[in-house]
Amino acid sequence: MVNIFIGLAFSAGVCIAIQAAMNAQLGKLLHNSLIATSYAFLSSFLLVSLLVLYLGGSKQIFSDQSTMLVSLSKNMSTVPWYLWLSFIFSVIGVGSFYFLIPKMGVGNMMSYALTGQILMAMLISHFGLFDSPVKIMSLDKLIGTILLVIAIVLINKE
Numbered sequence: 001m002v003n004i005f006i007g008l009a010f011s012a013g014v015c016i017a018i019q020a021a022m023n024a025q026l027g028k029l030l031h032n033s034l035i036a037t038s039y040a041f042l043s044s045f046l047l048v049s050l051l052v053l054y055l056g057g058s059k060q061i062f063s064d065q066s067t068m069l070v071s072l073s074k075n076m077s078t079v080p081w082y083l084w085l086s087f088i089f090s091v092i093g094v095g096s097f098y099f100l101i102p103k104m105g106v107g108n109m110m111s112y113a114l115t116g117q118i119l120m121a122m123l124i125s126h127f128g129l130f131d132s133p134v135k136i137m138s139l140d141k142l143i144g145t146i147l148l149v150i151a152i153v154l155i156n157k158e
Contacts, residue, residue: 017106017110019040020094020097020098020101020106020109020110021106023037023039023094023097024036024097024098024099024102024106026039026098027098027102033095033099034095036098037091037094040094040098041090041094083130093113097109097113107155108156111152111155111156112156114152115148115149115152118145118148119145122135122137122145
């Protein structure tokens with residue numbers, strides 16, 4: 001089962017690289033990376049909404065709408081306020097990709113972005129932020145992180 005997750009995670013990374021390169025080109029051709037970002041979010045929202053309706057219990061939504069609304073309202077009231085601000089990081093992250101890829105190239109941008117993601121993910125895991133599973137930073141992980149940063153410097157060396 002773990003191999004399936006590794007394959008899915010790898011595929012997700014591939015999709016992000018392809019999507020970022022395509023939308024960066026869209027932003028370049030439109031002369032506005034924010035329009036490309038808006039398109040990405042709007043079209044993603046529409047696709048996910050359709051998937052929720054199709055896969056996420058459309059029978060329940062249409063047959064028992066009042067129960068679903070009460071349940072959704074109850075669930076929403078238990079969410080900490082700061083989690084509703086995650087969209088800010090999405091806009092900054094995705095918008096930055098579309099702005100920077102035409103200037104840096106997909107490979108360079110993705111390597112720096114991946115480094116930032118890994119470093120932040122390790123801190124989030126180490127401290128268990130946002131109710132994440134705690135994964136303590138070990139000496140091996142620290143050495144791996146240092147080697148990763150060295151590798152990124154070498155990958156981007158001209």
